[in-house]
Amino acid sequence: MPAPRTVLLTGAAGGLGTLMRSLLPEYGYTLRLFDARPVAGEPDAITADLGDTDALREAVRGVDAIVHLAGISLEAPFEQILRSNIEGTYHLYEAARREGVARIVFASSNHAVGFTPVPRDGTPLIPVGTPRRPDTFYGLSKSFGEDLAQLYWDRHGLETVSVRIGSCFPEPTSVRMLSIWLSPADAARLFHSALTAEGVGHTVVYGSSANTRLWWDLTAARALGYDPRDDSEPYAARLLAERGVPDPGDPSEARLGGHFVTDPPIWPH
Numbered sequence: 001m002p003a004p005r006t007v008l009l010t011g012a013a014g015g016l017g018t019l020m021r022s023l024l025p026e027y028g029y030t031l032r033l034f035d036a037r038p039v040a041g042e043p044d045a046i047t048a049d050l051g052d053t054d055a056l057r058e059a060v061r062g063v064d065a066i067v068h069l070a071g072i073s074l075e076a077p078f079e080q081i082l083r084s085n086i087e088g089t090y091h092l093y094e095a096a097r098r099e100g101v102a103r104i105v106f107a108s109s110n111h112a113v114g115f116t117p118v119p120r121d122g123t124p125l126i127p128v129g130t131p132r133r134p135d136t137f138y139g140l141s142k143s144f145g146e147d148l149a150q151l152y153w154d155r156h157g158l159e160t161v162s163v164r165i166g167s168c169f170p171e172p173t174s175v176r177m178l179s180i181w182l183s184p185a186d187a188a189r190l191f192h193s194a195l196t197a198e199g200v201g202h203t204v205v206y207g208s209s210a211n212t213r214l215w216w217d218l219t220a221a222r223a224l225g226y227d228p229r230d231d232s233e234p235y236a237a238r239l240l241a242e243r244g245v246p247d248p249g250d251p252s253e254a255r256l257g258g259h260f261v262t263d264p265p266i267w268p269h
């Protein structure tokens with residue numbers, strides 16, 4: 001597909017949205033911003049909920065692609081997850097289909113497979129085809145989003161790259177994040193690859209940097225042209241000294257989803 005120029009960024013007021021607002025324009029994109037909350041310093045941003053189908057339809061009209069970050073990003077009561085993440089993502093796909101948008105990059109999450117045991121002692125890296133094992137209603141909504149993306153590709157020819165993001169923050173802040181960290185610069189590289197690769201259909205990839213302690217297989221992401229440059233290893237000695245070596249007998253250490261498996265952080269709003 002021709003390289004997209006105008007991209008709708010949903011969730012633009014959030015942590016990852018804020019990082020991408022500063023990094024994605026370097027790749028030549030013009031961003032249209034969308035969030036339920038006002039985006040600081042961006043008076044042209046669209047302030048609307050994913051449940052507002054008229055606002056969504058107008059927001060997607062004329063864009064070449066969408067980076068869909070909006071939604072509840074932690075655990076919440078099922079009814080809230082249903083409204084924002086499940087129905088909200090459906091409304092976005094319907095708006096995109098009706099307006100003829102060619103491609104969506106969907107912010108899935110490691111929590112779609114959060115109950116998967118972490119590889120230890122030379123066991124193979126986790127493949128993208130591993131059975132989904134959501135660790136929360138939140139992870140379940142990401143699993144739904146991946147299936148929705150598959151449906152819209154098979155039935156309507158709308159392409160998606162579903163990125164199972166690890167932890168995208170400026171720095172890793174836990175031992176677990178040493179394995180799943182996605183640096184903001186690598187996130188922008190990955191989203192750019194996902195926006196421009198040819199013939200993606202519906203492709204699922206893991207989203208992380210080239211971490212020395214990586215838990216999953218980045219082959220599918222690299223096949224899109226993604227060439228990660230960062231590695232969490234420089235943070236390892238300090239984090240291990242502060243936090244200690246993980247106990248493999250602790251379920252929150254033994255499963256990919258970490259503390260989401262045992263004591264998920266709750267969406268504050």
Ligand code: NAI
Nearest residue numbers: 013014015016036049050070071073084107109165167168
């Ligand atoms: P965030 O919580 O900082 O931002 C989410 C944004 O979505 C917020 O600005 C919020 O106002 C907006 N939003 C929520 N519900 C909405 C609705 N119904 N209508 C319109 N806007 C709505 O989350 P963050 O960290 O920026 O994550 C962005 C996306 O990436 C989320 O979908 C999250 O699940 C996903 N993700 C993020 C990871 C990370 O490490 N930051 C890891 C895995 C997935």
Ligand code: 15L
Nearest residue numbers: 073074109110111166167168
């Ligand atoms: C996620 O899916 C969350 O949105 C993010 O805030 C982090 O908690 C991340 O997963 C993680 O697993 O560290």
